[in-house]
Every structure is written in structure tokens, then in C-alpha cells.
Amino acid sequence: MSNIRDTYLPYGKQWIDDDDINEVVKVLKSNYLTTGPAVSEFEEAVANYVGSKYAVAFSNGTAALHGACFAAGISNGDEVITTPLTFAASANCVLYQGGVPVFADIDPHTYNIDPEVIERKITSKTKAIIPVDFTGQPVNLEKIKEIADKNNLVVIEDAAHALGATYKGEKVGSISDMTMFSFHPVKHITSGEGGIITTDNKEYRDKLVQFRSHGITRDADKLVENHGPWYYEMQFLGYNYRMTDIQAALGKSQLMKLDKFVELRKTMIEKYNDSFKELPQVKIPYQDANGSSSWHLYILRFDTSKLKADRKEIFEALQKQNIGVNVHYLPVHLLPYYKELGYEKGIAPVAEEVYTEIITLPLFPAMTDKDVQDVIKAVKQVIESHKKLV
Ligand SMILES: *Cc1c(COP(=O)(O)O)cnc(C)c1O
Numbered sequence: 240m241s242n243i244r245d246t247y248l249p250y251g252k253q254w255i256d257d258d259d260i261n262e263v264v265k266v267l268k269s270n271y272l273t274t275g276p277a278v279s280e281f282e283e284a285v286a287n288y289v290g291s292k293y294a295v296a297f298s299n300g301t302a303a304l305h306g307a308c309f310a311a312g313i314s315n316g317d318e319v320i321t322t323p324l325t326f327a328a329s330a331n332c333v334l335y336q337g338g339v340p341v342f343a344d345i346d347p348h349t350y351n352i353d354p355e356v357i358e359r360k361i362t363s364k365t366k367a368i369i370p371v372d373f374t375g376q377p378v379n380l381e382k383i384k385e386i387a388d389k390n391n392l393v394v395i396e397d398a399a400h401a402l403g404a405t406y407k408g409e410k411v412g413s414i415s416d417m418t419m420f421s422f423h424p425v426k427h428i429t430s431g432e433g434g435i436i437t438t439d440n441k442e443y444r445d446k447l448v449q450f451r452s453h454g455i456t457r458d459a460d461k462l463v464e465n466h467g468p469w470y471y472e473m474q475f476l477g478y479n480y481r482m483t484d485i486q487a488a489l490g491k492s493q494l495m496k497l498d499k500f501v502e503l504r505k506t507m508i509e510k511y512n513d514s515f516k517e518l519p520q521v522k523i524p525y526q527d528a529n530g531s532s533s534w535h536l537y538i539l540r541f542d543t544s545k546l547k548a549d550r551k552e553i554f555e556a557l558q559k560q561n562i563g564v565n566v567h568y569l570p571v572h573l574l575p576y577y578k579e580l581g582y583e584k585g586i587a588p589v590a591e592e593v594y595t596e597i598i599t600l601p602l603f604p605a606m607t608d609k610d611v612q613d614v615i616k617a618v619k620q621v622i623e624s625h626k627k628l629v
Contacts, residue, residue, distance in 0.1 A: 243617045244561040248610055251425035252603045254500065262492040266484045274452075277484035281491040282435070285420070288494060289412025291437035293444040296487060297451055300399050300421025300434030302480035304332035304369075307417045307436050310446040311367050311393040313338040320360050321369040321397075322352040323570040323587040324594070329371055329397045330571045338366070342572050344587040349525045350374070350538070353589075354382040361386075367393040372401035372411060374567075375533040376525060380406050380414050387416075395419065399434075400535035402427040403501040407529070412437040422490050425603075427533060428497050430490030433482055451480040503604040504534040507611050511537055511600065514615045520545045520622050536567055537602040539618070540593065548625040554598055556625070560617040565599040 266277055278296050286294040297303035313319060315337035321329050323342040330340035343356040352370050368387055370378040380396070387394045396415035398404070404411040412418045417440075420426075422433035436447055449456050454477030459465065462472055512523050522540040526532065543549055548556070550566075557564045570590045572582035584591065600614050 242560065243620070244613050247561045247563060248601050248606075248613065249563040249603075250565045250599055250601045252605060253424040253429045254496070254603070254605045255429075256496075259489055259492040262488040263485055266488045269484070271484050273483045274481045275484045277487040277491065278482050281430075281482075281487035281494075284491050284494050285412075285435050286437060288497070289410045289418070289437050291413050291418070292439040293441070294435050294437045295444060295447040295451065296482040296490075297434045297436070297480045298482055298486075299432045299480075300419055300423065300426075301328040301332065302451070302478070303419045303421075303434035303436050304328055304395070304397065305335045305478070306447045306450045306480065307395045307419060307443075308332045308336045308338065308367070309450050310417065310436075310443040311395060313366055316364060317366040318362060318364040319367045319369055320352075320357050320365060321571075322371050322373070323572050323590040324350055324373060324568055325371045325397065325571060326399070326568055327571050327574060328399075329369055330577075333369070339364070340571075341365070342570075342582070342587050342590075344589045345373075345593065347589050347593065349376060349378075350593060351376060351378045352383075354379050354386060357383065358386055361390050361392075365390065365392060367395055369395045369397055370415075371397040371399075372404060374524065374538060375400045375404050375535040376527065377401060377404050377406040377411055377531055384415075393417070399423075399426060401533055403497050404533035405529070405531045407531075411533075413439075416440065417443055422486070422493075427500055427535060428490065428493035430482070430486035430493070433486045433490055449474070450477045453477045453479060500604040501533050504602060505530075507602060507606060508534050508537060510608075510611050511615065515539060515618065518619075518622060520626055521618075534602065537600045538567065538597050539600060540596045541598065543596060545627055546622070546625045547627055550596055550598065553621055553625065556621045557598070557617055560613075560621075562614055562617045563601050566594070566597060567599050568594075570594050 282294040313336040317338040319333040320341045333340045343360045346353045394415040396418040399421035401411045402420045417438045422430035454475040455473045457471045
């Protein structure tokens, strides 16, 4: 096979301009480095963007999910239903609170959690659902809300992939009880590390703010005693999960570019889809009629029954061409730590099978047309040289 690229193309990468750098430098020259005015401004900007009443920033998305589980009242033995096809953080946050993650299998077309399976997994111990908008494609929020309302469950939407996505015309982040976004550099916009919870619920908002700072409050309305102006109370065990002003300044500057980033992602997706949709050996990702996904990841499913190679061989052949491929994700219940907890293979057969056939292709807004064409060429070449002749 001829070499398509001399340089490595990563699967994801941040886009930082001089205006982002200037905003960070401004904070560095100011009086506040940690949680100060820039954090409040970023929270307000995100809330405005998604259309929620409140937003509470955290040091990272995982900490934000932990806060949401606390605010939802998850504690020892409570069951929380989530998807197996996600990053470990979507389930780890339940364990942090002493809860029990329950994995509901995915829909084979959307790869999102299947609402019918959610219903089957509900018990008297179920307290919440953590659906994940996998790759940026919103889950069936209407159906999930209906199930949650009927069973008195809190919905904590893991929208780490879905900033900028819409559901029936409304922005993701304005719909569920709480929604988490991550600002890790591979996500839509970055603050270095960072995360946020958006919500319309004042009680959740107040708990989240207190949780991210040791459980401490100085709010006169909340204090049980008051010894004087210096006085504060630690009212429950919280953490130091605060975002810095340095991160927030970067995040806010990046947010101005979010719509442009999503548009660029969509143009690349169209090129990928146009090039791959006729190939019988692969299945292009699900796309709903409204085009509501914000396209964090582009995942091709390889039909290995039509190929002389398994996923590993195809993955390695693409890697050899300097294409930064990836796999999202190893199903969480099959990770060694979860297996030790007693989760077994077979509890989510669809996710387990999908996992064996998926490869994530490079997708980030700064990709050039040549980058996209290189990926297309490499995929076509690898399929051509591994296809089964019928
Ligand atoms: C990135 C990610 C997280 C965690 O976010 P961090 O900011 O990296 O802690 C959680 N869930 C999903 C699905 C993610 O992709």
C-alpha cells in the first residue's frame, strides 16, 4: 500500500486563537486567578447559550457529574441507570456516591441508550438516569423524561459530546434536570480541563455551588449559627472541584466560536458520509432527520463478515497510514475494575457487539480538506485491500 500521509493526523485537537490567549493573559494580570469574576461570566455565557437558568462550573466534567449525583441525592445502594457505551466517568460518578451503576443496553442504530431497556431495568432502588448523547446525537429526551416522571427519577444528561446540539429545536442543556458539558481539549470547546452543570432548579444549583467548595457556605440564609463576619459553615462533605478564572476565560472565549466549530464539523461529516455511504463493508453513523447532532465523533462500523480482516487489523492498517484512529468506547462494564465489582459480559449484548466493529475517524474543526480527503482515501484503500470477494 502506498503511503497516504507523512505526518500523523490526530483524531481530535483543540483550536486556540490569539483572542483566546489574550483573554487568559488578562486574567493572569488581574487580582483573581481562581474562582472569581471570569467563572461567573463563563457560567452566565453557557447558561445563555443553552437556555438554562443556571450553570455551575467545575474543575472538570467528571467532577461536575459527581456534583450532579450528589445534588440528585444519590447515596449508598441507590441504583442509577446509564449506558455501557460511554467513558467510564458516566458510571464512576455513581460509585463516588456509593451508588450502583446499572447498564441499560444501546439501540443498534443510534448507539444511544435504549429507553425500552431503561424501563426494564427500573427497580424500587432506582433514583436517576444518566443518558449520554453519544457522539453528539441527542438521546430520546422526550421518552426518557416520560419514564423519569412516571418513576420519580432525576435525569442527569451526560452531554460531554453534545454542546451545540439541539433536540426538537431546543438546545441540549435546557431540557434535562441537570446537564453536564466537558471542556476537555478533544471536546467542542476547551478550558484546558473543565466541566459545567446547567439546570433550571435553584436547589440543585445551590447544592452544586456548595459541593464544589468543601460543602462550605457563607450564605447568611443557610447558616445555622453566626459568630460574625468571618463565620462560615461546612454543612456536608464536599470537595475542591472549583474551576479557575484562567480556565473560565479560555472557555468563554472559545464559546464565541462554538457555532463555527459545529458548522465546520458538519461539513466534514457530509464529506465522510458521501464517500462511505455506498460502501457495503461499512455503516455510516445514524443521523436523525433534523440534523440535531453536534458531531463530536465520527464512528464507522465495519461489517467484518464482508472483510478478510477483523477490526484490529483494519485499525492497525489505518494507523500505518498515519490516520489517528480511536475506539469509543470499551464498554464500561467490561473494564477490569467493573468486572471485579461483579458486572459480567452478556449484560449488554448490543453494545458488546458494536464495540467489536467500530472505529472512530479523525474529526476536529481545524482539519483541512486535504486531511479529510486523506482519511477517505486511507479508509477506501484499506477496505479495497481487505474486502471479501463474493
Ligand atoms: C469527556 C467525557 C466525560 C468526562 O469529562 P472530563 O472533563 O474529561 O472529566 C464524561 N462523559 C463523557 C461521555 C465524556 O466523553
